[in-house]
Amino acid sequence: MIEQLIKDRRKEFEAAVEWLKHELAAIRTGRANPDMVSDIIVDYMGTPLHIKELAAISTPEPRSIAIQPWDKGALAAIEKAIRESTLQLAPVVDGTAVRLTVPPLTEERRKEYLKIVSTKVEEARIRVRQIREDILKKVQAAVKEKSVREDEGHRAKDQLQKAVDEFNRALEDVAGKKEKELMTV
Secondary structure (H helix, E strand, C coil), X not given: CHHHHHHHHHHHHHHHHHHHHHHHHCCCCCCCCCHHHHCCEEEECCEEEEHHHHEEEEEXXXXXXXXXXXXXXXXXXXXXXXXXXXXXXCCEEECCEEEEECCCCCHHHHHHHHHHHHHHHHHHHHHHHHHHHHHHHHHHHHXXXXXXXXXXXXXXXXXHHXXXXXXXXXXXXXXXXXXXXXXXX
């Protein structure tokens, strides 16, 4: 029963890792990446939409992003949304597309991004801990109700800790890759 509980909640642990990957993908590294702009909200005809819902996003060169809307009427709205975003990029409307040039990062900006990475990793760890605590409460309740023997409860706690350690390592791996990316000039 306890092993099944851990197995059932495994998807939530994996979701925390995926959330971190998604969050870190939006952090600028000096290289162009479609994820940098894909989730920017655009007010298009009174409806808030993500850029990825309005346009094709590509990286024709390592330091540039091309956003080609399916409806040319969205060009101005996309340009405005990018200007108002926290990316600090200057969009240029080029006929049928919006082009962005990603400048190299300054040392100061790299350090700021590293702090953001640390914050996001901590948020993911908190998610993992919350799941662990929820499972532990259920294990303790089962032991208290005597539906599970005490030794099984201890074994379940050990299994749970192994799973938590595994996912914490995965979080560290994701963060390490992003930090290395940020520090590469």
